[in-house]
Amino acid sequence: MKTRYTFGGDEHVYIEMDDEMSLDAFFKSLSMSNAVRDARIEGVTEICPANASFQVRFDPDVIHPDDIMTRIKELEHKAESAEKRLTTRIVEIPVYYQDPWTHETLMRFRERHQDPNGTDLDYAAKINGFSTVEEFIEAHHSQPWFVSMVGFVAGLPFLYQLVERDKQLQVPKYLRPRTDTPKLTVGYGGCFSCIYSVRGAGGYQMFGVTPMPIYDPEQKVSHLKDFMVFFKPGDIVKWKPINRAEYDAITAAVEDGSYVPRIAEVEFDLDEFNADMRGTNAKMLEALNDA
Amino acid sequence: MTLKINNPGLATSIQDLGRQGYFHLGIPMGGAMDRFALRAANMLVGNDEGAACLEAVFMGPEIEFTRTATVAVTGAQLPIKVDGEIQEAWSSFVVKAGQTLSFEFLQSGARLYIAVSGGITTPKALGSRSTYPIGALGGVEGRAVQAGDELPTGGDEGPGAGRFVSENLRRMPGSPAILRVLPGLYWHRLTEAAGNGFFEDEWMVAPEADRMGYRFKGGRPLEFVDREQPFGAGADPSNIVDGCYSYGSIQVPGGTEPIVLHRDAVSGGGYFTLGAIISADMDLIGQLQPHTPVKFERVDMRAAIAARNDRKLLLQKIREELA
Numbered sequence: 001m002k003t004r005y006t007f008g009g010d011e012h013v014y015i016e017m018d019d020e021m022s023l024d025a026f027f028k029s030l031s032m033s034n035a036v037r038d039a040r041i042e043g044v045t046e047i048c049p050a051n052a053s054f055q056v057r058f059d060p061d062v063i064h065p066d067d068i069m070t071r072i073k074e075l076e077h078k079a080e081s082a083e084k085r086l087t088t089r090i091v092e093i094p095v096y097y098q099d100p101w102t103h104e105t106l107m108r109f110r111e112r113h114q115d116p117n118g119t120d121l122d123y124a125a126k127i128n129g130f131s132t133v134e135e136f137i138e139a140h141h142s143q144p145w146f147v148s149m150v151g152f153v154a155g156l157p158f159l160y161q162l163v164e165r166d167k168q169l170q171v172p173k174y175l176r177p178r179t180d181t182p183k184l185t186v187g188y189g190g191c192f193s194c195i196y197s198v199r200g201a202g203g204y205q206m207f208g209v210t211p212m213p214i215y216d217p218e219q220k221v222s223h224l225k226d227f228m229v230f231f232k233p234g235d236i237v238k239w240k241p242i243n244r245a246e247y248d249a250i251t252a253a254v255e256d257g258s259y260v261p262r263i264a265e266v267e268f269d270l271d272e273f274n275a276d277m278r279g280t281n282a283k284m285l286e287a288l289n290d291a
Numbered sequence: 292m293t294l295k296i297n298n299p300g301l302a303t304s305i306q307d308l309g310r311q312g313y314f315h316l317g318i319p320m321g322g323a324m325d326r327f328a329l330r331a332a333n334m335l336v337g338n339d340e341g342a343a344c345l346e347a348v349f350m351g352p353e354i355e356f357t358r359t360a361t362v363a364v365t366g367a368q369l370p371i372k373v374d375g376e377i378q379e380a381w382s383s384f385v386v387k388a389g390q391t392l393s394f395e396f397l398q399s400g401a402r403l404y405i406a407v408s409g410g411i412t413t414p415k416a417l418g419s420r421s422t423y424p425i426g427a428l429g430g431v432e433g434r435a436v437q438a439g440d441e442l443p444t445g446g447d448e449g450p451g452a453g454r455f456v457s458e459n460l461r462r463m464p465g466s467p468a469i470l471r472v473l474p475g476l477y478w479h480r481l482t483e484a485a486g487n488g489f490f491e492d493e494w495m496v497a498p499e500a501d502r503m504g505y506r507f508k509g510g511r512p513l514e515f516v517d518r519e520q521p522f523g524a525g526a527d528p529s530n531i532v533d534g535c536y537s538y539g540s541i542q543v544p545g546g547t548e549p550i551v552l553h554r555d556a557v558s559g560g561g562y563f564t565l566g567a568i569i570s571a572d573m574d575l576i577g578q579l580q581p582h583t584p585v586k587f588e589r590v591d592m593r594a595a596i597a598a599r600n601d602r603k604l605l606l607q608k609i610r611e612e613l614a
Binding site: 006007008009010011012014016018019020021022045046047048049050051052053054055057060061064065066149150151152153154155156158160165172173189190191192197198200215217218229232 | 311312314315316317318416423425426427428433473475476478521522523524525526527530531532533534535537538539540557558559560561564566567568569570592595596599603
């Protein structure tokens with residue numbers, strides 16, 4: 001893992017911790033972006049952590065690009081010695097897999113897909129070596145996920161599964177992006193899952209839909225009253241498969257303001273996780289079940 | 292209410308200088324595509340430079356005024372009329388209560404900015420009135436302007452007619468438009484020949500050009516340095532592990548058509564970027580029509596900062612001229 005520093009025009013410094021995805025790269029990026037925030041460097045206007053990199057936006061009228069680059073580089077040692085430990089939350093997200101809305105959409109854009117004769121899930125199951133779609137869905141929801149980035153569009157989380165690398169599911173993006181994706185679609189591209197926070201264009205494979213809103217600019221939804229965006233990097237997610245009846249019941253509860261997401265506070269320690277992945281996950285899922 | 296929208300034109304939206312501090316949540320900065328023109332329009336009518344204006348694309352709206360106000364139109368060139376009488380661009384004029392502001396066909400440029408004394412005073416969302424339709428933020432209930440909308444303004448009558456910005460202080464792209472680029476970000480993914488070719492070729496603005504990004508076509512496809520794709524990046528050589536995108540960064544999906552990300556762009560994604568347009572030239576992109584020829588010019592950081600200072604100086608001269 002070797003850090004690469006570069007400029008994005010005259011207003012951004014871009015820091016890539018590693019060119020491949022790993023939780024080590026994510027934690028280093030998060031620690032270092034926190035160190036930059038804590039340093040309160042004059043002229044810094046935005047700090048955006050991503051999966052294995054982060055970006056700092058600055059005002060070159062306030063600080064010279066070479067000076068901010070030097071200041072940021074000086075903070076790398078802090079990231080290296082930082083604890084890879086987070087106090088965070090695990091959230092249960094209900095998912096209606098193989099729902100009618102993403103099905104209608106994926107059929108509409110079939111000519112842009114690698115396999116025009118099946119569904120996105122058929123294709124994902126096949127290329128990941130599963131004999132049935134059900135087994136693939138089981139692999140998608142049985143172990144938890146880590147929110148490693150929020151972005152693309154308003155409040156969209158990228159999620160990375162907390163399993164060994166050889167157990168990671170991988171799928172390519174559509175050959176050509178769709179011009180439409182239903183709101184709250186649970187998508188997949190590369191090694192990342194995502195939730196499309198709003199309706200719009202997209203290139204990720206579509207697996208299902210959640211009835212739980214994660215972005216509400218009007219802040220009317222009960223769990224989004226404090227802030228319009230639900231997710232932040234470091235959140236942990238457990239998908240819970242639901243059927244149509246449960247989907248409809250949750251949708252109704254969201255509408256009448258009685259829906260409360262299931263959430264538990266947990267500690268996530270990267271070294272502990274690397275030493276015993278299944279054991280660490282089991283402990284977090286237990287906390288969630290008790291919530 | 293002081294502005295009644297009789298005809299919205301094409302994708303006319305409320306914009307100011309945008310919102311800062313939410314990019315890490317996927318909410319872009321938004322704001323005027325040509326901030327230089329927006330600032331000049333506001334100065335002409337005596338507003339704060341960052342007051343909310345109307346940004347219209349390719350076509351002007353038709354607006355009935357219910358209160359008298361000072362108005363200025365900057366940016367794209369097209370005949371401006373008040374109750375049928377022609378008005379000067381980059382100049383202040385008065386529209387009286389009951390009169391109608393309208394426009395004829397576009398002559399040059401792409402985006403016009405209509406400033407009204409007192410500014411448009413629709414509610415702010417996350418610190419800005421700028422319209423971000425994808426996230427339903429700002430503007431009129433999170434959307435662009437529609438026929439029948441009645442927009443509130445600050446209501447003061449402003450400094451009146453007769454103020455203008457000298458022609459030598461206006462800034463519009465030439466033809467071909469020259470856009471200066473600072474190579475960086477994932478520039479190393481390109482072969483040396485591809486990197487040189489990008490700057491040698493003449494490109495053209497593609498029809499897919501909007502507030503999210505401007506696409507260009509006509510140059511040779513870009514070749515990538517061979518590598519085994521890193522874990523999590525995706526199979527295409529133009530893919531990277533999803534990261535943040537810089538404002539003005541240039542992505543080239545599949546190596547074929549460069550896209551410059553603009554004010555409402557997605558905040559991140561999985562395509563490599565070869566560098567970014569320098570901040571001083573981003574306003575010019577907002578004035579490019581489809582099919583305009585474009586040359587990308589390689590510069591270093593020193594030249595980027597010098598260009599930024601030139602642009603600041605130009606704005607300062609307008610401030611002094613109108614003081």
